[in-house]
Amino acid sequence: MSRVRWTVLGASVLVLLAVVVGALLGGQRTFAGFPPLFAYWLPHVGVGTPLALLVAVLVVAKGPELADRLPWRTALGAGYLAAVAWTISLALVDGWDRGFAGRLTTSDEYLHEVPGVTDIGAMLRGFSARILDYQPDSWTTHVSGHPPGALLAFVGLDRIGLSGGAWAALLCVLVGGLTAVAVPVALRARGNDEAAARAVLPFAALFPGAVWVGVSADGLFAGVTACGIALLALGRPLLAGLLLGLGIFLSYGLVLIGVVALVVAWRNWKALGLAVLGAVVVVAAFAAAGFWWLDGYHLVVERYYQGIASSRVYHYWVWANLAAAVLAAGLAPIAGLARARRSPAAWLAGAAVAAVLFADLSGLSKAEVERIWLPFTVWLTAATAFLPAGSRRPWLAVQAGTALVVNHLLLTNW
Numbered sequence: 001m002s003r004v005r006w007t008v009l010g011a012s013v014l015v016l017l018a019v020v021v022g023a024l025l026g027g028q029r030t031f032a033g034f035p036p037l038f039a040y041w042l043p044h045v046g047v048g049t050p051l052a053l054l055v056a057v058l059v060v061a062k063g064p065e066l067a068d069r070l071p072w073r074t075a076l077g078a079g080y081l082a083a084v085a086w087t088i089s090l091a092l093v094d095g096w097d098r099g100f101a102g103r104l105t106t107s108d109e110y111l112h113e114v115p116g117v118t119d120i121g122a123m124l125r126g127f128s129a130r131i132l133d134y135q136p137d138s139w140t141t142h143v144s145g146h147p148p149g150a151l152l153a154f155v156g157l158d159r160i161g162l163s164g165g166a167w168a169a170l171l172c173v174l175v176g177g178l179t180a181v182a183v184p185v186a187l188r189a190r191g192n193d194e195a196a197a198r199a200v201l202p203f204a205a206l207f208p209g210a211v212w213v214g215v216s217a218d219g220l221f222a223g224v225t226a227c228g229i230a231l232l233a234l235g236r237p238l239l240a241g242l243l244l245g246l247g248i249f250l251s252y253g254l255v256l257i258g259v260v261a262l263v264v265a266w267r268n269w270k271a272l273g274l275a276v277l278g279a280v281v282v283v284a285a286f287a288a289a290g291f292w293w294l295d296g297y298h299l300v301v302e303r304y305y306q307g308i309a310s311s312r313v314y315h316y317w318v319w320a321n322l323a324a325a326v327l328a329a330g331l332a333p334i335a336g337l338a339r340a341r342r343s344p345a346a347w348l349a350g351a352a353v354a355a356v357l358f359a360d361l362s363g364l365s366k367a368e369v370e371r372i373w374l375p376f377t378v379w380l381t382a383a384t385a386f387l388p389a390g391s392r393r394p395w396l397a398v399q400a401g402t403a404l405v406v407n408h409l410l411l412t413n414w
Helices: 003-025 048-069 072-092 096-101 120-125 148-159 165-176 179-191 194-205 217-233 237-247 252-264 269-289 293-304 314-329 331-338 344-361 374-386 389-409
Strands: 039-041 410-412
Touching (some): 048 194, 072 096, 072 165, 120 148, 179 194, 194 389, 217 252, 237 252, 252 374, 269 293, 314 374, 331 344, 331 389, 344 374
Antiparallel strands (some): 039 410
8 A cells, every 4th residue: 555545544544533532532521522623413404505515516627727727816816716615605504694694703702802892902901811711801712812913803893894793704714715825825936836836726725624714713813824924935024924923913823833934934034034023013012002922821821721621631632633633634635745755845734734733732722723723734735736636636526525524514613
């Protein structure tokens, strides 16, 4: 059996073991309805089902050909539209409210806190004091678990008149869809290899993790940081640094996107310095406004263990997290990694693997990583550049099938 088959088989067995062991451990020890995913067994179809099938069939049938034939910018535009259509159709499998418009309006989510933010300056100055749980004014789960940039994004949306769950969901999907552009753009710019970038484009558009991009704020985070990496590859380091600096104020764990940034700017010390300068500007701006990142981080670690994380068993999640990441990334990048040779595509995908492993071993990512690690797993699609041209359609079908099976058999929490 070839190395590719052994690798894919190993990843598949990992997923199967995570499901079986998770079921044996039970909900009281995993605190996940269908481990290794934070979801519940609920076979269903919805209005998005025929739409998702249509998008999948079109991308599988025509994606590789169009990615190779269309002018570069046109191909990127088509890839972006396909990614957005794919994400929205998957979300609508769960219905308009349950799958899209109502996702970010629950009592644990960001929009729950938006009406209470009447003074942004006061909110930033007092943000850290409300992170810990069991206080009368503790932030909701998602707001407390992230820096204030995430809440600010939805407050800003509300301030310009786009209030409510549907607009917030659309923001996450539209920005999250930019990953389908950013990954091939970074690959083409970093490696001067347009053929590899074109090969990756359909896979980035048909990303299985779109199940969680639509709709979770982590889709927004993935889009912002992916654009930052792409700008760094394109030689716009200061602007890249601003976006990547903003990223760490969207999610604390996004400091690890720095691993991908280092690969992109390797040996280009001027670009790396300017990117760091851009990030420092963002850190300084938040500090001047009253929020110090390190204070928030230390308090979030304490808050993390005030909740169900203290009961989730590390010896299960430390490897089951990787099974969840496989489901989000799909098996095609795994097959690509098995064929990888030294090249920018391999370095980008390898950097994503390193970021995932660092996050996993930290102990601060026990479960829900199919959503939390989206900013990292999108970069695994770079490895699909190593798949033989003749196998792209079958592997795209595998990617689409993964998302469709997960979305139709399970009701995901995010």
